[in-house]
Amino acid sequence: MDNHVVSIPKPVILLNIDSLMPQPLEIAMQTGRAPALKFLMEQGRYIANMVTSFPTMSVTIDSSLLTGTYADKHHIPGLNWFDTEQNQFVNYGTGFRETFRMGMKKSIHHMLYNLNNVHLSEKVSTIYEELARIGLSSASINSFVYRGNKLQQLKIPKFLRTFTYFEDGKWTMKVPSIFSLGLFSKLRPVGFTAQLAAGNYKYMARELRYLIHKQKLPAFTFCIFQDMDARIHFKGPMDIKGIIKIDRQIQKMLNMFDSWEEAVNSNIWMIIGDNGHSATGTKYRDYIIDLRKLLNNYRIVRIQRAVHKKDELAICVNQRMAYVYMLDHVNIGTIVEKLKHDKRIDIIAWKENDCIRVESAMKEGTLYFRPNGKYVDEFNQSWWIVGNHELLDLKWIENHIVYNDFPDALARLHGALYSHPGQFLVVNAKPGCEFKAQSTPFHLSGAAHGSLHKQESIVPLIIAGTNEQPITPRIIDLKEFIFRVIQEQLHE
Structure with a gap:
C-alpha cells in the first residue's frame, strides 16, 4: 500500500x-x-x-x-524469447511483421500484462x-x-x-x-x-x-x-x-x-x-546472418503456429544477439559446430553442467567459467575460469580480471543464460552484423543493438x-x- x-x-x-x-x-x-x-x-x-x-x-x-x-x-531475458514451460514465443514488440505473425493479441498481452505481472x-x-x-x-x-x-x-x-x-x-x-x-x-x-x-x-x-x-x-x-x-x-x-x-x-x-x-x-x-x-553494414549478403538458413537441416518452429512435436529448434532474435533453443533431443554440440561455420558470430555460449561454456566462430579454443573462484574482476565479483580467455577478451592484472570489448562479460552472460529455463544457446554477432530469423526486422546502413x-x-x-x-x-x-x-x- x-x-x-x-x-x-x-x-x-x-x-x-x-x-x-x-x-x-x-x-x-x-x-x-x-x-x-x-x-x-x-x-x-x-x-x-x-x-x-x-x-x-x-x-x-x-x-x-x-x-x-x-x-x-x-x-x-530480452525483447524476444521462448518460454519452454508454456511452449510459446514471448515477444514484447520487435517489429510489426514479426509480432503480427506471432499474433498481435498475444504480443500485446505479454507487453501490457505478463511483463510486469507474470514474467x-x-x-x-x-x-x-x-x-x-x-x-x-x-x-x-x-x-x-x-x-x-x-x-x-x-x-x-x-x-x-x-x-x-x-x-x-x-x-x-x-x-x-x-x-x-x-x-x-x-x-x-x-x-x-x-x-x-x-x-x-x-x-x-x-x-x-x-x-x-x-x-x-x-x-x-x-x-x-x-x-x-x-x-x-x-x-x-x-x-x-x-x-x-x-x-x-x-x-x-x-x-x-x-x-x-x-x-x-x-x-x-x-x-x-x-x-x-x-x-x-550496407549489404544484406555480407552483414545479415540468417539463422534459419544456417540451421536449415533442422525443423525450426514457425512463429505463426503452435509448436509441433517434431519441431527441434526455436530461434528468438534480439537484433545483434539471439537465443537458439533445443526443443527435442538435439545434440547441442552439433548446433554449435553448424554455427561456427559462419565467421561473423563472435560468441556462442551455453550452460554445461555447472559451468558456462563459450566458443566462437572467429577464434579457436574453449572457455569455461562459473561464479566464485580465485579470480576477481573490476566489479569485485569472483570467478572460476579455465580455457582461452581471449574468447571474451579478458585481460589479467595479477589475479584481477579486466574487461575490454565485452564489459562485465562474465556476469552479463551468466545473467542471460540463467534468465529462464530451457536448453539454449546465446549467440552474439560481430560488429556490423545482425541476426535474422523468420520476419525479423533488420537495419542495413543504420545501427542495431542487443549484443554484448x-x-x-x-x-x-x-x-x-x-x-x-x-x-x-x-x-x-x-x-x-x-x-x-x-x-x-x-x-x-
Missing part, C-alpha cells in the same frame, strides 16, 4: 534517453547544441562508461535498472516497491516496466479492444504512486498522444512538466524518452538530432524554475542512456544535485545509488 506521508527536500528525477551514447552526447554538448545537458554535467559529474544489462534491449535494461539485478534474477520475478523488488514500503511515493512515465504497490485499473481505447484479451478493455495492475503510459494512463487532464502505449518525447516531457508545475514531484521519478532509438536505427549511431530535440525539452523543464541553478538546488537530476548502437559488445554496452550518466555516485559504473548499481541518496535526505 502506498503512503503519501513522507517527503524529501530534493526529489530524484531520472531521465532515461533511449540509445543515448557517450560520443554523440559529447559532440552535441561541445558544439553548443545541447546546452541543458551540458549545464547539468558542469553542475555535477559525468560518467562516460556505465555498463548496461544484457541483452542490450530496453525491457531487459529497464528491469535491471529498476531491480538492481541482471536477468538471472529479474527473469526478463518479472516476484523474488526481486523494484525501486517503486521498496520506496513505498518506507512511505515514499514514486512516479513512472513512459516505461513498460513499472511494477509498484498501488492497484490501478487501466483501460484500453474501444477501437483497440479487439487486439487484447482484456474483458471490456480493462485490467488491473500494480503501479507506482504516479503512473503515466500513453493512452492507458495520463497525468494531465487534457493532452493526447498519437501513440498507443508510450507517448513521444514531447508528450513525456509535458507529463513531467505537469508534475513540476503542480509541485507534485514524488521522491523518485523515472521517465523514458523513447524516440531516439528508431531514428538511430536508420540514421546511424553518430546522429545527434535526437539529442538536440530532447535537450530542448529538458531546457523547458529547467526554465520552470527561477534559474537553472535553482532547478539543481531543488532536485537531483540524472540522465542516462539505456544502450548503445553498433553501425551496421562495448559499442552497445557502454552508456553515459550525468548526475547533478548530489555529490554521491554509484558504487560501480553499472546500471544494476543505480537502484542502490538512488535509494541511498533518498535515504540520506530522510536522516538529515
Whole structure:
C-alpha cells in the first residue's frame, strides 16, 4: 500500500534517453547544441562508461535498472524469447511483421500484462516497491516496466479492444504512486498522444512538466524518452538530432524554475542512456546472418503456429544477439559446430553442467567459467575460469580480471543464460552484423543493438544535485545509488 506521508527536500528525477551514447552526447554538448545537458554535467559529474544489462534491449535494461539485478534474477531475458514451460514465443514488440505473425493479441498481452505481472520475478523488488514500503511515493512515465504497490485499473481505447484479451478493455495492475503510459494512463487532464502505449518525447516531457508545475514531484521519478532509438536505427549511431530535440525539452523543464541553478538546488537530476548502437553494414549478403538458413537441416518452429512435436529448434532474435533453443533431443554440440561455420558470430555460449561454456566462430579454443573462484574482476565479483580467455577478451592484472570489448562479460552472460529455463544457446554477432530469423526486422546502413559488445554496452550518466555516485559504473548499481541518496535526505 502506498503512503503519501513522507517527503524529501530534493526529489530524484531520472531521465532515461533511449540509445543515448557517450560520443554523440559529447559532440552535441561541445558544439553548443545541447546546452541543458551540458549545464547539468558542469553542475555535477559525468560518467562516460556505465555498463548496461544484457541483452542490450530496453525491457531487459529497464528491469535491471529498476531491480538492481541482471536477468538471472529479474527473469526478463530480452525483447524476444521462448518460454519452454508454456511452449510459446514471448515477444514484447520487435517489429510489426514479426509480432503480427506471432499474433498481435498475444504480443500485446505479454507487453501490457505478463511483463510486469507474470514474467518479472516476484523474488526481486523494484525501486517503486521498496520506496513505498518506507512511505515514499514514486512516479513512472513512459516505461513498460513499472511494477509498484498501488492497484490501478487501466483501460484500453474501444477501437483497440479487439487486439487484447482484456474483458471490456480493462485490467488491473500494480503501479507506482504516479503512473503515466500513453493512452492507458495520463497525468494531465487534457493532452493526447498519437501513440498507443508510450507517448513521444514531447508528450513525456509535458507529463513531467505537469508534475513540476503542480509541485507534485514524488521522491523518485523515472521517465523514458523513447524516440531516439528508431531514428538511430536508420540514421546511424553518430546522429545527434535526437539529442538536440530532447535537450530542448529538458531546457523547458529547467526554465520552470527561477534559474537553472535553482532547478539543481531543488532536485537531483540524472540522465542516462539505456544502450548503445553498433553501425551496421550496407549489404544484406555480407552483414545479415540468417539463422534459419544456417540451421536449415533442422525443423525450426514457425512463429505463426503452435509448436509441433517434431519441431527441434526455436530461434528468438534480439537484433545483434539471439537465443537458439533445443526443443527435442538435439545434440547441442552439433548446433554449435553448424554455427561456427559462419565467421561473423563472435560468441556462442551455453550452460554445461555447472559451468558456462563459450566458443566462437572467429577464434579457436574453449572457455569455461562459473561464479566464485580465485579470480576477481573490476566489479569485485569472483570467478572460476579455465580455457582461452581471449574468447571474451579478458585481460589479467595479477589475479584481477579486466574487461575490454565485452564489459562485465562474465556476469552479463551468466545473467542471460540463467534468465529462464530451457536448453539454449546465446549467440552474439560481430560488429556490423545482425541476426535474422523468420520476419525479423533488420537495419542495413543504420545501427542495431542487443549484443554484448562495448559499442552497445557502454552508456553515459550525468548526475547533478548530489555529490554521491554509484558504487560501480553499472546500471544494476543505480537502484542502490538512488535509494541511498533518498535515504540520506530522510536522516538529515
